[in-house]
Amino acid sequence: MSEQLPTLKDALALGLTEAEYDLVCEKQGSPPNQVELAMYSLLWSEHCAYKHSKKLLVTLPTEGPAVVMGPGENAGAVDVGDGLICAFKVESHNHPSAVEPFQGAATGVGGILRDIFAIGARPIAILDSLRFGDIEESERSRYLLEHAVAGIGHYGNSIGVPTVGGEVYFEAAYEKNCLVNAMALGLGPREQLMRSAAAGVGNVVLIYGASTGRDGIGGASVLASAELGEGDDDKRPTVQVGDPFEEKKLMECSLELLELGLIVSLQDLGAAGLTSSACEMASKGEVGIDIDVRKVPLREADMEPFEIMVSESQERMLCVIEPKDVEAVRAICDKWEVSSAAIGEVTDTRLMRIYSDDELVGEMPVEALVDDCPIYDLAPQKPEEQLYDAPPVRLDASAGFGDALVALVGSPNISSRRPLFEQYDPIVQSRTVRRPEQADAAVLILPNGSALAASIDGNGRRVAADPYRGTLGVVLECASNLACVGAQPLGTTNNLNFGNPEKPHVAWQLTEAVRAIADACTALEAPIVGGNVSLYNEGASGPIYPTPVIGMVGLLPDASRAGRLGFVEEGETIALVGPFKPSLAASELSKLRGEPLPDGLPDIDIEAVRAAQIAVRDAVREGLIDSAHDIAEGGVAVALAECALAASLGASVTIDDNGDAWQALFGEAPGGFIVCGHATAIAQFSERTDLTVIGKVTGSELRIEAGSALIEVGLDELRTSHRALEELFQ
Amino acid sequence: MKTGILRFPGSCDEVDAQLAAGLVGEAVLLWHGDRDLQDVDAVIVPGGFSYGDYLRAGAIARFSPVMESVVEFAGDGGIVLGICNGFQVLCEAGLLPGALLPNANRRFTFRQVELEVVEPDTAFTSACPAGEMLSIPAKHGSGRYYADEPTLDRLEADGQVVLRYRPEQNFNGSLREIAGVRNAAGNVFGLMPHPEHAVDALTGSTDGLRIFESMHEAVEGARV
Known part of the structure; x- marks a missing residue:
């Protein structure tokens, strides 16, 4: 390649540290080119690599009698009887929502729904957990509230998935950094459960859904893994723009493909776009993947290879299929007016190789990209004095x-x-047995007359006062909400919304909160089946209240007895x-x-x-x-x-x-x-x-x-x- | 009785309508790209956001191949029910008078609403006693019924206003509190609230079932 190689300065601008950049050079055997550096910077970001939280997350209980799929896949799943599973997960879209609340919240919903149907379940419910500043004082917080709520409604209503519950709190600590967490539940046959590990050397890698544009470039590293500050309006181009109609077609198309058994593995394109999806699939399947970026349907023809690889355009899925099924898969996509393109192949090289037509524009070991990001120890320390006014x-x-x-x-x-x-x-x-304000938890009837119950909770102020006991209280409240409708917890999902974990007091909040989640979920026999971590939620005025958001799903035997x-x-x-x-x-x-x-x-x-x-x-x-x-x-x-x-x-x-x-x-x-x-x-x-x-x-x-x-x-x-x-x- | 429920890309409540119609007979989904109505006795144009409701709610769906057949079916006297987005589609297609404008509060709004049955002797309300109140949920962003004054006068005079919002229930600002209208021939009916979401006490009320029972009566009666 004739282009000039990027330098350490470019790496720092993309969010890597100097030591991380050196490690990338070592893993590559030479300084990375533009495509490679872009991909490393995303996969080694906090958002993708959990480098400041991984050591804590492994302490959470993840096994239980109902658990069918635990953390690590697009969503977790629990058995709900009669051959059905309930998939569920909570995810955050905090920084995008702080920059552009309508699209930030809307695409947060879109993202969590894709996680649910990626594992073969039809999304059946949305719950949300929101935090804003003091609305009695702050006009900006009122603006964020109004537009985030409109965004959630716009996406969920248009796609035909009910929003059945949620919670919202207003505290000055969220003034500069609002929180928008969305949880979704899905229902599907157990035998249709889909994993994301790529398999079958020679199989085809196919992208389907919306075309790829320049929106959301660098969202995971630039926006989600750094503190917010002045001039964040300039980051608006890093916020993705959602189209629920496109996702509605994508969802129906995906569910039909899965029902027909045409898919080997499936993954949605979320944060870090094609880079994250393809590398995760290759890593889990212990294979390699070759991708030709010129085969990806584009919104703008002149996009650079690295832009195509990191774009966070919404409403896209990546699947691995057998070569004999390509025509059948594309026919279903055509039926739903969803564009599709075979863009690559599963290989036995354990390499990610990125081509632009015949030119090799990036080559990286999958292991280096996905597994070799340094994992950091936290240095937790309880602060000497109160952090919050x-x-x-x-x-x-x-x-x-x-x-x-x-x-x-x-x-x-x-x-x-x-x-x-x-x-x-x-x-x-037509499943909603209890609407908002009728009961402490949402209740959704199942085909056999039993019902799912779901609740989402958080209480940042109490966690700020006492990260361990405050968090215990949050998990217990979720289970209490389920008890009030007659449901027994089956599993739990969590979203850890915290400040900058490199600061000792935030590390302490995070460590204590995770310890509490582990203790409470163990005692309640409600294991963690998946979740998300959102760190660096702070601005110049300090961190947000530490806000672990807990989502819990339970089962009650008779929907007609729901409390x-x-x-x-x-x-x-x-x-x-x-x-x-x-x-x-x-x-x-x-x-x-x-x-x-x-x-x-x-x-x-x-x-x-x-x-x-x-x-x-x-x-x-x-x-x-x-x-x-x-x-x-x-x-x-x-x-x-x-x-x-x-x-x-x-x-x-x-x-x-x-x-x-x-x-x-x-x-x-x-x-x-x-x-x-x-x-x-x-x-x-x-x-x-x-x-x-x-x-x-x-x-x-x-x-x-x-x-x-x-x-x-x-x-x-x-x-x-x-x-x-x-x-x-x- | 066999009911066909249209399915457009972006339809959301088609399966709900199928469940509801299934309580009074057979119910099948009809794909938007097919012209074949599969010999159904009645058609439901369901709620949702057909084709993303781009341009204007219901504006694109009216041009779909299946709608050509529905227009023909309605012209031959076939029973057609439009719910929410389906009501918007039927107005866009010219099968029903008037139009649905964005809600007065300019927001998508969900609310359980009380409706008054104005015309109990129609193909869609014959199972309702005169003056009966129905409690049915509504959920939409563009449900404000509009027509010019002479048209409204004519609709009222001709008994085409079938359902009205009760006092304090007209959140979308519909003119003359109109919640549902039928065509002059009486075989096409549209309403903004969702009767298919009111057919089971466990998930709400059962008042919406009357609409489907009435359609059944109209179809089976015609056959006798």
Whole structure:
């Protein structure tokens, strides 16, 4: 080749370190050319190589009786009976969304859906987890919220996959770096499960879907693996642009190809495009792959070979097929109006060889690309002092108990998400048994009458206060949500959203959080089947709150018995179940009061929480109790308000104040449930689990007594406050 | 009764419609590129985003080969139901009067809505008692029914307004609260809400089933 070779300076600009560049030269036996350097820089990025998190991730439990496919494939999968599997995974699209929220969020959904159908499952549900800055202060955060929600809806609605659940929180720590995590579930026959390992020397490598353009070049290395800073608007060209119609055709086409058994292995093109997909397939299959970039369908004819290899154009898939099937595969692609092209071949060389027509423009050992990236040790250290500023005071110190409840119910983190989820189609595909705000988890009926339940959770503020116990709380809350609809956890997915892991305090947050996920998932028998890591989430003002987002999928035997959160009938008995020990530490109330984060949270008895979850789950399954709701942000008082608002039924309740009414009413902790049922049923329930009868469903106001404290608020006032977010979407 | 449900690239609710129509008879999918309607007794143009809804919702689907056959089928008096995107397609194809504009709130909106059955004696509502309310989900970005004033007057006078949104339910801003209209001959009907998503108490309500039962009555009655 006549071109000048790139230099160390170019390597640094692409995100490699000097030592890494030297190692690339050593592996190659000479300095890499432009194509090779581009491919190494992507595959050796944090986003692809997990070089700062791999050593932690291997400590997570990944095996269990239901697990059919664990981490390492496009998505994980669990057995749900009758020969069916549920595939699921959560992924982030944080930095693209911070730069261009509509397309960033939309393509985040597109990417996770491709992961699901790449393993042979039809996507059946989307959930999302969002974090933005303080929307009461920040116009930019309101803009990001509005456009990210519109982007998620645009993609999910148009492709015909229901968005059935999710969560959103607003904290100043996300002002410069919002989080957009999307989780998807898929359903498919177990025998159709597809892996991505390329196989069969001489087999054809075929790309199908959208043509390849210059969008998203360098997304994985430049955008996803570095901190955000000034001038990020210039990075807009690194954000991909999504087309849900193209993906809808791609999905139907892929599922038809899989059903016909025409595919040997399949992989979607996501971060790092063709580079990542082809190398991963070759690495897993222990083979080599030759690719001719001139055979790739292009949007712009004059694209350079390296651009074709690193483009992150959306809605593309790469498959390995037998030569005899090329015509049949292309015929199915034509039927769905999806373009396709045979671009390469599986070889026994264990080399990635990139050709431009007959010219060899890049040659790299697969092992060097995929396995030889240096893996770094973290240097975790607990910071000496609090990293995060105290929030602004939003609730006057003189406010009474009733005022505090109304303020909490209307606070951005607790108020109704209706203005958001109303922009999503939650019912397409006819499986949705529980819609948003009807229950603590989404419930989707299966063909045999059983049902899947899914929940996604995170609580950055509590994790910031105590990375270990805060994260335990997140995993436990996910399982509690499943228990409230009657589901037993089958498996877990996680998205680790953290700051720069090269900084000791972030390394400490990350290490502690992963330790907690491992402990909780082991205790709950809900192994990790896949996930994602998003690091470098920080700007000039510091890191985001450490935000492990947990997605959990469970099964309940009878969809018609799925639990709901709202009270059901006037006169029913209300009880508090579980080892609930409320504390105001890092609570929503303390946030509204402007209190700084505490150093540490109270201890959690995981086994006791699990026992309560099992008790609630069984009672829901038997139809013994009529409603169940996990006590979370805002404590008992807010949980009662949510049960009342969901049903438009009031309640009269008396709880023990244990010497501190504020703490009893608004304190938070894992392991508490509000349930309701007929008096005899609750009495029966009390024979097998510790519960406290606290009152009755009655009237049209919420009346709560705790020691000398008394709250009396009409449902209308609560409802008006609960609708606070509507103002943003007028 | 055999119902054919059209399938365009970008259709989303065709399988849901097939499930619903399957509750009152046989239901098959009809590919957009085929002109053969397979001797069906009724056609459903389903919801979704046919051809990505590029240009304008429903604007491209009307030119598909299968729609040529549907226009002919409707001309011969065949029963045709358009749901959501299908309603948009039928308006674009000229089988139904009026047009569907972007929602007044300019957002895709999902909501369970209450509908009033204005005309109970149609091929699509005969199973509904007069004045009955139906609770059916709606989900769309362009559902604001529009026609000029003389057309609206004529539709009302001729009994072509079949369903109306109840007070406070008309989130998309449809003129005169119109949720569903039929053609003058009465064999073609379109509505924005999704009756196929209201056929099972477990996943919502069963009120939408009346629409399919009515179609069954119309078809089987015609055969007798």
